[in-house]
Amino acid sequence: MRLRSGATISFDVPSQVPPALVMFRTLIDPEFEFLSAIARPDWVVLDVGAAIGQFSVFAARLPVDVVHAFEPSTSNVSSLRRNIEDNHLDGRVHVHQLALSDRVGEQEFATQGNSYLSRLDQASTEGLSSELVAVRTLAGECERQGLTRISVLKVNVAGYEPEVLAGAVPLLSSGAVSILVLLIGERSVDWYRRCADWGYRFFFYQPDERVLREVADLELSTLEHPPWPARHVIAVHRDALAAGAVASVRVVLATPNDKDTAGAPSASAR
Helix, strand or coil, X not given: CECCCCXXXXXXXXXXXXXXXXXXXXXXXXXXXXXXXXXXXXXEEEEECCCCCHHHHHHHCCCCCEEEEECCCHHHHHHHHHHHHHCCCCCCEEEECCEEECCCEEEEXXXXXXXXXXXXXXXXCCCCEEEEEEEEEHHHHHHHHCCCCEEEEEECCCCCHHHHHHCCHHHHHCCCEEEEEEECCHHHHHHHXXXXXXXXXXXXXXXXCCEEEECCCCCHHHHCCCCCCCCXXXXXXXXXXXXXXXXXXXXXXXXXXXXXXXCCCCCEEC
């Protein structure tokens, strides 16, 4: 399928069909437009839960340095590599066939009928096929690859995000990741709060206004009702904010009063 951007994405039917991509022929998540607005040529981008490569292909077509794509499923990796090759991005995307978690070893990776719903902790579910995959921590893999700073870390692993973040604590606690793009999930809320303690501020991006608007509170009741069509929350480390990493868009920070009133619309612009 050729997207409006000119990129092509191929996938197996029916297991790998991305419904929104097929319907709109473009990536509708506002987080993609946000990254397009702020991308820089020295960026190192990590795509955790790369699936067939929609985000990896998108990111590699931006003016960035390199994209590292992590995906354990053999069938997904086959499509991922094909999409990288078809878009002539071979030298810009490095594929790592493994699962990221909070431990190191091997584990059965269950394969759902829909590839995007497969994850490690469903490996024992009766009636599902599975394959043995390597499991590593994000911090360990970054050390192995010599990556000391990460510009953008996108994590979308079907609800397994807390385990991925647990394996990234040395990076997150030191602010070595500038921008996080995280799938919104109930199990992740406590990790959002930990990241906030480490200096991250959380936002939703509104592309029609080119505004990055801070989430006034990190309660699930707020996070699970993002402005459509957002499925991810964006976290930016305070050092990256101070360095002007998102200066090309307007940033609206929540005031203490906003946080006291749990999501009131008033905010201060920066």
